[in-house]
Amino acid sequence: MHKLLAKQIKRNNITFEEGSDLHHFVEAVANTYTQMYQEQVKFEESSNRMLSKISHTNENLQTIIETIDSFNYHLSHDLKTSIINNISLTRMVKKYYEKQNQDKMKKLIVRLEKNSSDGLALIEKYLEISKFETQISEASKENINIPKLILKLQQELHLDDKLDIKVNIQGFDSLLIDEISIRSIIQNFMTNAYKYGNDNGKTVFEVTLSSDFDYYYLEFKDNGIGIDLEKQGNKLFKPFIRIKQHEQEGSGVGLFIVKKIVNKLGGSINVTSKLGEGSTFTIKLLK
Amino acid sequence: MKQKLDFFIIDDSEVNNFYTEDLLEEIDFIGKIDVFLDANEALNEMIKRNTEGIKQPDFVLLDIRMPEIDGFEFIEELEQEVDEDDFKCKIFILTSSKHRKDIESFEKQLLACEFLNKPLNKEELLEKIEKHR
Numbered sequence: 001m002h003k004l005l006a007k008q009i010k011r012n013n014i015t016f017e018e019g020s021d022l023h024h025f026v027e028a029v030a031n032t033y034t035q036m037y038q039e040q041v042k043f044e045e046s047s048n049r050m051l052s053k054i055s056h057t058n059e060n061l062q063t064i065i066e067t068i069d070s071f072n073y074h075l076s077h078d079l080k081t082s083i084i085n086n087i088s089l090t091r092m093v094k095k096y097y098e099k100q101n102q103d104k105m106k107k108l109i110v111r112l113e114k115n116s117s118d119g120l121a122l123i124e125k126y127l128e129i130s131k132f133e134t135q136i137s138e139a140s141k142e143n144i145n146i147p148k149l150i151l152k153l154q155q156e157l158h159l160d161d162k163l164d165i166k167v168n169i170q171g172f173d174s175l176l177i178d179e180i181s182i183r184s185i186i187q188n189f190m191t192n193a194y195k196y197g198n199d200n201g202k203t204v205f206e207v208t209l210s211s212d213f214d215y216y217y218l219e220f221k222d223n224g225i226g227i228d229l230e231k232q233g234n235k236l237f238k239p240f241i242r243i244k245q246h247e248q249e250g251s252g253v254g255l256f257i258v259k260k261i262v263n264k265l266g267g268s269i270n271v272t273s274k275l276g277e278g279s280t281f282t283i284k285l286l287k
Numbered sequence: 288m289k290q291k292l293d294f295f296i297i298d299d300s301e302v303n304n305f306y307t308e309d310l311l312e313e314i315d316f317i318g319k320i321d322v323f324l325d326a327n328e329a330l331n332e333m334i335k336r337n338t339e340g341i342k343q344p345d346f347v348l349l350d351i352r353m354p355e356i357d358g359f360e361f362i363e364e365l366e367q368e369v370d371e372d373d374f375k376c377k378i379f380i381l382t383s384s385k386h387r388k389d390i391e392s393f394e395k396q397l398l399a400c401e402f403l404n405k406p407l408n409k410e411e412l413l414e415k416i417e418k419h420r
Contacts, residue, residue: 077352077383092309
């Protein structure tokens with residue numbers, strides 16, 4: 001520090017000659033010192049900011065790597081399963097051909113065809129996910145009226161008489177957001193509420209829009225079958241895992257996509273749930 | 288004559304169960320075959336048999352990737368319930384996976400004794416049954 005100070009003093013042309021004002025000189029040196037100190041503080045602050053940015057980026061990259069890992073694992077597993085199923089069924093056709101069991105063969109060929117179409121649907125599902133990601137990164141933001149969108153989606157998804165929807169506006173009703181993102185979020189919660197709905201009667205799906213000084217809160221509440229968070233909580237937002245074996249169709253990517261969107265928007269998502277009583281998902285977005 | 292061997296097939300894949308059950312039915316020394324699409328149901332059945340002293344299946348063919356609980360969670364839960372020395376049932380993992388992580392998990396646990404890949408091969412199965420019966 002002393003050497004640096006001396007250099008800076010030289011650079012600032014601060015000199016002391018006999019007869020000149022000592023007070024002035026000391027003040028000039030002190031000023032130089034303060035200035036250097038402030039610069040150092042600024043430098044430390046900016047490097048700290050940079051470090052936290054780097055560590056944030058690292059965390060994001062880690063998440064991306066984990067996502068890709070898990071995506072690859074599931075993709076290869078699902079494709080393999082589909083092909084293995086085809087091999088299994090083909091082996092059976094061969095066996096029953098040798099036994100000259102026409103009836104069994106006919107049934108097997110029907111299954112073989114169905115299995116192949118399922119395989120095709122599977123590939124399309126994976127393609128859709130990757131397409132979806134490019135779509136949201138290219139989409140532009142607009143002012144979206146949430147209650148209107150909810151009504152529109154309820155009609156589009158033919159859930160008019162299947163879900164009892166309530167919207168509580170407690171702070172805002174419109175958001176500046178891209179339509180694909182907000183649509184996917186609402187659609188996912190809405191269809192989940194229906195799929196995993198109340199077994200004894202109509203499912204109530206309640207959306208509450210509230211805000212405070214910094215955040216918007218979008219709460220999606222249903223009175224469906226609920227989730228055992230203690231057991232399933234860590235799996236909930238992972239891709240390709242279906243919590244409940246259910247006769248309803250599902251790909252196991254819904255909540256994963258919601259989480260991805262919310263992350264992309266810089267927000268967070270929280271869930272509370274009780275088996276048999278329903279679930280509440282809350283999305284928090286910075287204003 | 289040797290006593291017939293009873294099997295459980297535990298897999299959420301309907302096609303796999305269809306194929307595997309058909310393959311087991313060809314083997315004359317195989318007795319009762321119970322198929323479970325839901326691993327929890329199979330787990331409850333085995334726990335129930337354990338507490339009530341009912342005979343367990345001789346062999347279990349267990350998939351890994353299933354909803355609700357996967358194959359290794361199934362084994363973990365079963366390990367907590369049964370006394371390993373008394374547990375005569377042989378568990379074979381039957382999976383499409385050749386993934387390092389799954390093989391490592393298999394090596395870490397104690398209840399399952401074979402790691403088989405789908406589709407089940409009759410000759411391989413016969414050989415493993417001979418090894419463990």
